[in-house]
Amino acid sequence: MNKSEKLADLRHFLARYxxxxxxxxxxxxxxxxxxxxxxxxxxGALHEVFAGDWGASGFAACLAIQAAGQTRDKKPLFWIRPDxxxxxxxxxxxxxxxxxxxxxxxxxxxxxxxxxxxLSATADxxxxxxxxxxxxxxxxxxxxLDLVASRRLALLAEESGVTLFFLREGAVPxxxxxxxxxxxxxxxxxxxxxxxxxxxxxARLTRHRxxxxxxxxxxxxxxxxxxxxxxxxxxxxxxPLADRPAEAPRQRRA
Numbered sequence: 001m002n003k004s005e006k007l008a009d010l011r012h013f014l015a016r017y018x019x020x021x022x023x024x025x026x027x028x029x030x031x032x033x034x035x036x037x038x039x040x041x042x043x044g045a046l047h048e049v050f051a052g053d054w055g056a057s058g059f060a061a062c063l064a065i066q067a068a069g070q071t072r073d074k075k076p077l078f079w080i081r082p083d084x085x086x087x088x089x090x091x092x093x094x095x096x097x098x099x100x101x102x103x104x105x106x107x108x109x110x111x112x113x114x115x116x117x118x119l120s121a122t123a124d125x126x127x128x129x130x131x132x133x134x135x136x137x138x139x140x141x142x143x144x145l146d147l148v149a150s151r152r153l154a155l156l157a158e159e160s161g162v163t164l165f166f167l168r169e170g171a172v173p174x175x176x177x178x179x180x181x182x183x184x185x186x187x188x189x190x191x192x193x194x195x196x197x198x199x200x201x202x203a204r205l206t207r208h209r210x211x212x213x214x215x216x217x218x219x220x221x222x223x224x225x226x227x228x229x230x231x232x233x234x235x236x237x238x239x240p241l242a243d244r245p246a247e248a249p250r251q252r253r254a
Contacts, residue, residue, distance in 0.1 A: 026042075029221065036214050042179050045157055046166060048166045048176065049063070051169045058186065059186075065102040067163040076107075077102070078125050085137050085138065085169070101223070115142040185202050201217075217229070
């Protein structure tokens with residue numbers, strides 16, 4: 001075992017020793033969703049967000065804002081992405097984060113040369129318990145992203161209490177250590193909304209290791225940084241998926 005591995009093991013031991021017995025959940029704000037999730041998203045865990053369109057990044061940002069802002073003193077939010085994603089999907093806007101209710105002063109953007117380096121950087125940041133949340137954005141299915149890598153990130157998140165949101169674009173769901181998995185698409189803002197309108201999403205909870213599955217139509221409340229029931233404005237009804245069979249494991253592509 002080399003020096004860096006010994007230091008990593010020591011960090012993991014210290015983080016585990018100080019692990020609180022009961023971390024409060026991250027409530028989304030929509031009672032129907034929080035009931036399915038058992039009070040909200042599990043803190044210090046891995047949550048996957050799969051993009052159905054361009055709106056998934058906004059949904060991930062909203063979740064990260066909630067995770068980083070649920071404490072009395074707001075903690076840093078790290079957004080990590082390889083160079084390809086930064087060039088393909090555009091730069092993140094501090095103004096946009098502010099309009100969503102986030103604090104740009106606590107946002108740290110990190111670009112890595114490739115997916116492997118992005119995973120490595122994420123692991124290092126997750127080891128610090130003073131971070132509020134991490135968003136890791138990776139497109140496709142690179143070879144370095146396998147079940148072992150997913151389990152390592154999930155373990156680090158659990159030990160430090162830092163919540164990780166894994167944003168996947170152009171990817172097919174595969175076996176992972178995620179506690180929840182969301183398939184997200186954007187909706188048009190309601191015409192009665194002021195200014196540019198509140199972001200709205202359809203979010204399908206397709207994996208939940210701790211409970212049931214369901215579909216939700218969510219509207220982001222910018223002033224309070226929580227989700228509301230967008231179906232109440234549009235008349236749509238969220239379809240429960242309690243009887244949906246669990247996802248069958250898929251073979252990892254070479």
